[in-house]
Amino acid sequence: MDTISGIEAPSLVSVVTAGGASRAAIATPEALWSHPLVDGHLDVLSILATWASIAPRLTDVMAAAAASGKPPGARPLTNVTAARLLGRPPAKVLCSGPNFTDHLAEMGEFGLGEEWQPYFFLKPPSTTIRASREAFESDSPDDKVDWEGELAVVIGVGGRDIPIEDVAGHVAGYTVANDISLRGPHRRDTPAAPFQWDWVASKAADGSLPLGPGLVPAAVVGSVADLPIRTTVNGIVQQDGTTANMVCSVAELVAHASRLLTLEPGDIVLTGTPAGVGAGRGTFLRPGDEVAVSIIGVGTLTTPISSRETR
Incomplete structure (x- = not known):
């Protein structure tokens, strides 16, 4: 190539x-x-x-x-x-929970309150990250495989307790991510409320973090306050949002993450997804589908969906 x-x-x-x-x-x-x-x-x-x-x-x-x-x-x-993108896996991948007002609305939430603080979940880097055009392999229709197009932040200078006003000096650049999610096993049928949500089963499947196609330095991207994010499935637009609808800005997310743990060079911070995920309509991916996530000025990430053959 x-x-x-x-x-x-x-x-x-x-x-x-x-x-x-x-x-x-x-x-x-x-x-x-x-x-x-x-x-x-x-x-x-x-x-x-x-x-x-x-x-x-x-x-x-x-x-x-x-x-x-x-x-x-x-x-x-x-x-x-x-x-x-990176070659070797980074130390950490932190994914923001709900962080777009329009996505919250489509999932039935209309206000987080002034006291809201970001929260994160983790994806295992060595088994989830895939390059653009590498397939995600689905095990079963019961997985209810969903798309989540996102802007991903790549850390260049590590640190702990980074002030919001200093975050720009720690960000190397940006790339495109698809936080592929399995909605089927996410909620368990258990009466114990604290254990109803299985984040590992939903978010940590092999290949569930397509990332790329490259790292665009922050200075080249410029402001990320209003970047269009568009996701298509088989060429049909499913998500057509903008980072202007973020609840917490990139700087706020990175600063908050650094209060929880030490960020290191190469760490990835996903920033949330806009409205238009399949779960809101009961529509999910099937083998043969192709998902493309585009962010103007950053790139387009393409992921074919295939069926995993088990033995």
Whole structure:
């Protein structure tokens, strides 16, 4: 491959070359590029480990690529056989609970109150993350597989108890996520109210976090206060929202997450989904479907749905 489907802006990606070597690269809509600032890095996670020192120079290169279509000082990268976002799994993936006013409304909630604080659940990074165009395998129609298109924040500089006003200095950039959810096993038939909700069964299935296609630096994306998020299933629009409907902003989510635990370079923070999920209408994904999540200025993430063959 000489390009990566879904790339809309200069992005950092992890690739595998024809010889089997892994490396980081810069992707633009027209090409893949080698550049001195990413050469020598095994993958994007390796770049993020040095983000505090590399960010100013790399951001300038990516911004120039956004203006001209080519990163200055770059060389075309060919003979690439595979691509994904980080390469290796990050330490943590934190997913925001309900965080869009329109999604809350479609699920029957119309106000969280002034005292509302974000809450999160976790997805296991090593088994849930998939690249764009990698399939999610469904076990059974009883799973009731649902889509949730989301903006994902990628941490560049770690920290604990990060003030809201300092969050921008800790964010490397953004990517697109689909928080695939199994609605079937989410609620258990048990009289013990505290144990009715099975978050692992609903949110931690193998392959349930498609992520990508690349990492767009925050400086290239610019403001995330009103980014359109659109999800289609088989080309039909299901979600057509905007981050302007977030209850808690990106800065508030990251700051709150850092009060709960230490954030590390490469950690992913999902920010919630807008209205239009299948659960609100009783419509769910089936093998043969294809889901595409697009965020203008960040990219398009595509996930085919297939059936898992069990033995």
